[in-house]
Amino acid sequence: MSLLRFITCGSVDDGKSTLIGRLLWDSKLIFEDQLASLEADSKKLGTQNGSIDYALLLDGLQAEREQGITIDVAYRYFATDKRKFIVADTPGHEQYTRNMVTGASTASVAVILVDARKGLLTQTRLHSFLASLVGIRHLVLAVNKMDLVDYSASRFHAIREEYEVFVAGLGFKGITALPISALQGDNVLIRSQQTPWYNGPSLMEHLENIEVDDQTAELPFRLPVQLVNRPTPDFRGFCGTIASGRVRPGDQLVVAASGAVSRVARIITMDGDLAEAQAGQSITITLEDEIDISRGDILADPQARPAQADQFEAHIVWMHDQQLLPGRSYLLKSGASTVSVQISSIKYKININTLQHEPARVLALNEIGVCNLALGKAIAADPYQENKATGSFILIDRFSNATAGAGMINFALRRATNIHWQQQQVTREVRAALKAQHPCVIWFTGLSGSGKSTLANALEQKLASSGRHTMLLDGDNIRHGLNKDLGFTEADRVENIRRIGEVARLMVDAGLIVITAFISPYRAEREMVRNLLPEDEFVEVYVNTPLEECERRDVKGLYKKARQGKLPNFTGIDAPYEAPQAPALTIDTSVLTIEEGVEAILGMMNCT
Amino acid sequence: MLRLALKAFYPARPPFPLLHIDTTWKFREMISFRDQMAAEYGFDLLIHINEEGLSLGITPFTHGSALYTDVMKTDGLKQALDKYRFDAAFGGARRDEEKSRAKERIFSFRNEQHRWDPKNQRPELWNIYNTRIRPGESIRVFPLSNWTELDIWQYIHLEQIPVVPLYFAKERPVVERDGMLMLLDDERLELKPDEQVQMKSVRFRTLGCYPLTGAIESTASTLPEIIQEMLLATTSERQGRLIDHDQAGSMEKKKQEGYF
Numbered sequence: 114m115s116l117l118r119f120i121t122c123g124s125v126d127d128g129k130s131t132l133i134g135r136l137l138w139d140s141k142l143i144f145e146d147q148l149a150s151l152e153a154d155s156k157k158l159g160t161q162n163g164s165i166d167y168a169l170l171l172d173g174l175q176a177e178r179e180q181g182i183t184i185d186v187a188y189r190y191f192a193t194d195k196r197k198f199i200v201a202d203t204p205g206h207e208q209y210t211r212n213m214v215t216g217a218s219t220a221s222v223a224v225i226l227v228d229a230r231k232g233l234l235t236q237t238r239l240h241s242f243l244a245s246l247v248g249i250r251h252l253v254l255a256v257n258k259m260d261l262v263d264y265s266a267s268r269f270h271a272i273r274e275e276y277e278v279f280v281a282g283l284g285f286k287g288i289t290a291l292p293i294s295a296l297q298g299d300n301v302l303i304r305s306q307q308t309p310w311y312n313g314p315s316l317m318e319h320l321e322n323i324e325v326d327d328q329t330a331e332l333p334f335r336l337p338v339q340l341v342n343r344p345t346p347d348f349r350g351f352c353g354t355i356a357s358g359r360v361r362p363g364d365q366l367v368v369a370a371s372g373a374v375s376r377v378a379r380i381i382t383m384d385g386d387l388a389e390a391q392a393g394q395s396i397t398i399t400l401e402d403e404i405d406i407s408r409g410d411i412l413a414d415p416q417a418r419p420a421q422a423d424q425f426e427a428h429i430v431w432m433h434d435q436q437l438l439p440g441r442s443y444l445l446k447s448g449a450s451t452v453s454v455q456i457s458s459i460k461y462k463i464n465i466n467t468l469q470h471e472p473a474r475v476l477a478l479n480e481i482g483v484c485n486l487a488l489g490k491a492i493a494a495d496p497y498q499e500n501k502a503t504g505s506f507i508l509i510d511r512f513s514n515a516t517a518g519a520g521m522i523n524f525a526l527r528r529a530t531n532i533h534w535q536q537q538q539v540t541r542e543v544r545a546a547l548k549a550q551h552p553c554v555i556w557f558t559g560l561s562g563s564g565k566s567t568l569a570n571a572l573e574q575k576l577a578s579s580g581r582h583t584m585l586l587d588g589d590n591i592r593h594g595l596n597k598d599l600g601f602t603e604a605d606r607v608e609n610i611r612r613i614g615e616v617a618r619l620m621v622d623a624g625l626i627v628i629t630a631f632i633s634p635y636r637a638e639r640e641m642v643r644n645l646l647p648e649d650e651f652v653e654v655y656v657n658t659p660l661e662e663c664e665r666r667d668v669k670g671l672y673k674k675a676r677q678g679k680l681p682n683f684t685g686i687d688a689p690y691e692a693p694q695a696p697a698l699t700i701d702t703s704v705l706t707i708e709e710g711v712e713a714i715l716g717m718m719n720c721t
Numbered sequence: 722m723l724r725l726a727l728k729a730f731y732p733a734r735p736p737f738p739l740l741h742i743d744t745t746w747k748f749r750e751m752i753s754f755r756d757q758m759a760a761e762y763g764f765d766l767l768i769h770i771n772e773e774g775l776s777l778g779i780t781p782f783t784h785g786s787a788l789y790t791d792v793m794k795t796d797g798l799k800q801a802l803d804k805y806r807f808d809a810a811f812g813g814a815r816r817d818e819e820k821s822r823a824k825e826r827i828f829s830f831r832n833e834q835h836r837w838d839p840k841n842q843r844p845e846l847w848n849i850y851n852t853r854i855r856p857g858e859s860i861r862v863f864p865l866s867n868w869t870e871l872d873i874w875q876y877i878h879l880e881q882i883p884v885v886p887l888y889f890a891k892e893r894p895v896v897e898r899d900g901m902l903m904l905l906d907d908e909r910l911e912l913k914p915d916e917q918v919q920m921k922s923v924r925f926r927t928l929g930c931y932p933l934t935g936a937i938e939s940t941a942s943t944l945p946e947i948i949q950e951m952l953l954a955t956t957s958e959r960q961g962r963l964i965d966h967d968q969a970g971s972m973e974k975k976k977q978e979g980y981f
Contacts, residue, residue, distance in 0.1 A: 185824050185842065190817045190869045199867060211844055218846040344733035352729070354848075383731040395729065432844055446849055505847045514853040516843040 114192070117320060120201040120216045120249075122240040123226030128257045131166075132226065132295035133202055136317065137191055139302040186216045195321040210465065210479035211432040213240065214519055217247045218505070221325040224253040224316075229262045229292075232272050233279060235466045242468060245283040246428060246481070246521070248501055251325060252280070254290040255316060259308065260297050266310040287323075291316055329392040333417035334358030334366070335495075335503050337448035338410045342397050350381060350397040351406055353449070356502035358414060359391040360398070367415040368406055369493030374415055375402040409450030411493040411503065419503055422525035423491040424457070430481050433510060433517035437476040438604050440611040442641040443517065445488060447506035453489035453644070454508070455611075460484060474604045476518075485526065497521035512636060544624035548582045552621045554646060555714065558633045558693060559656030560685045561671055562663035564702035564710075568656065569630040571711045576626060584620050586613060587630040601682045607638055614642035621650055634684045636691040654714060655696035660685050662703040722813045722865060723758070724882050738765035740801055740810065744793040745770060746781060746930040748906050754885045769801035781932040782911070790933075795980045799835045802859060809852075809860040812981045817869045821973035827866045833857040835979035861981065870926075871951055878944040888947065890924040890939040901935035926951075 121129045155166045187202045201216030203209070217223060223244040227237055244252065254276050262268045273290040280288065291300055292308050293316060299305035302317045314322070335356040342350040360366075364377045380387040381397040390396050398412065406412070413419055431437045437456060445454040462473035462482040476482045497504030498521075508518035545552050555572065557565040566587055573585045592599075596612055599605040610633050620627045633639055643651045663685070664672040675683035682688045698717055700710045726735040741755060759766035774792040781789040802810060816823045826842050828850045843851050854860060865873070877884060887904075894905040896916050903910065905918055910932065912918070923936035924947075941950045972980075 185839075186844075187823050188816050188867070189823065190867070192869075192871065197869075197872075215844040215846050219848075340730070342730070342733050348732065350732070381732060383728045397731065444853070446851065448849075501847065505849065507846060507849050507851060509851050509853060514851070514855065516846075516851045519844070519846045 114195070114197055116197045116199065117222065117323070117325065118199045118201070118220045119222040119224060119320065120203060120213070120220040120244075121224045121226060122203055122213055122217075122244070123257075124228075124234055124236040127226040127228050128295045129202055129226055132224075132255065132257065132293075132301070132316075133189055133200055135295045135298055135301050136200075137189065139298060139317075186212050193317065193321060198320065210239070210243065210430065210481070211519075213243050214247060214430050214432075217244055217249055218519070220249060221327070222251045222253060222320070222323060223249045224255055226255050226257050227272060227276075229256050229258045229265075229268055229272065233275055237276075238279060238468065239465045241280045241283060242463075242465070245280075245285065246430075248498065248521075250284070250286040251323060252285050252288045253316070253319065254288060256290065256292050257295050259292045259299060260294040264292070264299075264305075264307045266292075266308075269311075289313070289319055289323075291319065329357045329500075329502070330359055332357035332392070332500055334360050334364070334412075334414040335419065335500065336360070336366075336396075336398065336412040337450075337503070338406060338408055338412060339449045341407060348399075349403070350399045351412065352395070352397045354395045355390060355392050356448070357392050357500055359389060361389045362386075365415050366398075366400070366412045367418060368404060369411040369413050369419050369421050370491065371405060371410075373404040373406075375400040375404050377401075409448065409492075411448065413493070419493040419495045419500075420525035421491055421493050423488040424526040425486050425488075425494065426460070426523045426526060427484060427486055427506075427520045428481065428497075428523065429456075429476065429484050429508070430519045431476040431478060431517070432519065433515055434478055435510070435517075436478070436603070437482075437508075437518060438607045439474070439484075440604075440607045441635075441637050442511060442644065444509040444511060445486070445492075445506050445520070446509060447492055447494060448503065450492055451509075452492060455487050455641075457485045457487045474602070483523070486520075494522050494525070496524055498523075511640065541622045541624070544622070548624045550581055550624070550626060551650075552624050552626055553650040553652055553718075554617045554621055554627045554629060554642070555652050555654060555718070556617075556633070556639065556642065557628070557630045557654050557656055558639060558696075559658065560660060560663045560690060561632055561683070562666045562668055563656040563658040564700075564707070565630040565632075565656050567707055568654075568700065568702070568710050568714075569628045571707050572714055573628050575711055575715065581626055582624065583626045583628060585628045585630070586617060591616075591631075601688075603682075603688075607635065610635070610638035611641065614638070614645055617642065618645045621646060632684050632690070634688065634690045636693065639693065652698075652718065653693055653696045655693045655699045656702060657692070657699050658702045722811060723762075724880060725864060726811075727762070734763075737811075738767050740767045740769065740805070740807075742794060742797045742801060743768050743770045744789075744797065744930050745775065746793070746932060748885070748887055748904070748928060748931045748934075750887050751885050751928055754883075758883070767801070767805065769797060769804070771797035771800060780909075781930060782909075786933050789930075790975070790980070791978070793930075795975065795978055798981060799979050802835065807859065808854060809862055810981075811862045811864060813865050814863050814981065815868050815870070815873075816866050819972045821976060825863065825866070825976070827863050828852060829861045829863065830854065831859045831861060831979065835859065837861075837977050837979070839973065839977065871948070874944065874948050874951060878948065885928060887925045887928060890922050890942045890946075892920050893923050893936070894918050895921050895923055895936055902938070904931055904934075904936055906931040 121133060123129045189200045191198050201220055203213040203216040225237060225240055227233060254273065256269050256272050269292045277288060291313060292311055293300045295301060299307050300315045302315055304315050335358060336353050337356055338351045338353050340352040342352050360377060360380065362377050362379060365374060366377060367374045378399040378401050380390050381399065411419060439456045439458055443454050445452055459473045459476060460483045461470040462476060462480050464471050465481065473482055495503040504522045506520045507516050508520060510517040557569055559565050569585055569587065573583050576583050591613060596609050599609050610631065613629060613631060617627045617629055639653065667673055671680060671683065674680040675686040684690050698713060700713060702710060730736065771793050774796065779789055779792050814822055824839060826845050829837060831837060852860065895902045896905060896912065896918055898916065902923060921938055922940050924939045924941060925934060925936055928934060939950060941947045
């Protein structure tokens, strides 16, 4: 029996939960004990004046039942004689784009609900666009609450025609419009007497019979390797679920990352070896040759390889409270590989009400943008519209570990494949040896007025007088030159630190001891710089002077201005400072003198 | 789930031990089945009992199902997870079982106190799972989330998977208490004055602690008969589980506190 996964979407009060409750109810899939608690809950909450409120079947969490809203994706399971179904019910509130994208990512049909009285809303457009974006090709337009417009044929046809114009160009293969009443059950399970002018199927009939032609087995072969299986020293197999295509023993396969080629020796399962396996099957493959393969690699058809690149253009749906900032380092997970990634630029964001492209410097929660990505390491991938499994990824916040975004690859950027590292003859070790020192970055971080620059200057003097080659980077020599195009918004601060980090790295490569004195308020950016350098070449010094003391000093009069509201985004006043969690050293200049501070730093520096 | 784990890692063996939180009130046949399977497959079987709860004499009969479950199951599980420092534990829960489970992710995160925060779950897209945690946090993983009760039994039938015999109907001694048919599994069940032991053809749709798990009257003694009975069932599987009905939002609360 085939399985159909579908999603229902609509605005608040369009009747999504009622429809699903009705589908379960009419298919006799609500059990007596569930009905008893449904009746009790309906009476207690009184949402339908004492009658049964089907929505309560789906609103599983207490907060939802109390507030009469759906706050998360819910999955329901039912079966008829013809098909098994998994339905994702996603909330219609505007701020819940992330839930709909989540529910839609595993669905092949979207049922879009429209209230017959209200017609199409801006959110109807959003839901249709999101369905198209995640690759759903079959739409059902359920014009609900027909009982409240006297089952008017003209009303139904007007909405249907308007909708078809509305979604033209979104790439849907089939759109089926149905007049229904979820509350009364018209055209839900059986065709209704109330709509004699409608000759099409009921919703259930349509869902039972719709062909979603899953083509993944016909696509080029891809096996993302989840596990290298080594039960004995002489056995080496590669386990995973086939993402697309088919494979047989004797087929030639290529490791996308290295280009190494071999032939399939065996396709192994616990139920015996297979003569052929295809998309969706979980298998262990052995190869004829010993080639280097690890978890995260993709085994592919050599005639139709995925792109191997470290720069991509992709659609990103942002799902995190903290906005996406270009330049900040995130983790990207695709298949079984996880790599670091930066958004190098946001080309535009998509206004979800008008679908117009708009310029953007950041992406906020529930915003969708087209971005260029720069990965820490090349991965193998396909365009999402060609292959969902190898074209999708998630972005992970490095600190909270939250799933911060979902991405769909459009294409690999050409320049990624054309820029190659030039092997250098004079290495960083040679340059360091010439200066007879161990280069590193001493990175001061702390509030304005905490004493960073004073400490940095004193440290550099001390190092220079003992014959060390140094360079001091601070606000004066950076903000007036390299970064004079940047302001003080969150996005600009991130880019500011990113550039300073890259410059510091080049100078360390040149053999210098680099001292930096910047507020550098965000942990993520300091971590990014740390990751640019070998472990012992980044020394974080946290100048932890109390805010009151910094404000009392107010060397440049900035706190005064900030307190008067004349200097927005001032760290410590109306912009956050994220203290280091494990600095190499913490110095409070209200306790230590500058000389004592410098001695403490020299005492722990192993890079001189 | 065990069968799927065996298949997933084949030809290697699953690289993790099996953990049983033994409340000491499980059906005797469950325990012998557990030991038999562990011996047959050579699994590394860990058994944990909340000794503190045991020494306090907490039983489902004397302390009520809610407190008993908190102490012997939830606390017992937390103790074991802390003891072995597991960063992930697989469980067989399904979304079709209960309303709050319908909203739980396949990878479900727990803080250092093993608490679940249902309003702050990570979205799960496609089949890409974010498995990153901080030290002290842990993951409950539910690979069977999208299976239904019927799927399970059809798979058991298809794959000929051995199951605890209590799932099959047989004449068994039962007592009716609080509208539930309780199996007379051992001598610790003390009959109340008006109670009578009856022999009835019964089976179980779900197995937990015997004093908290109701039997159903049934004659289904083969897998096809069980599947047939399920297709005609008018009550849900967890209806026989007392702890789900302690109070409104009962399972959600238990899960927040760390219940599997």
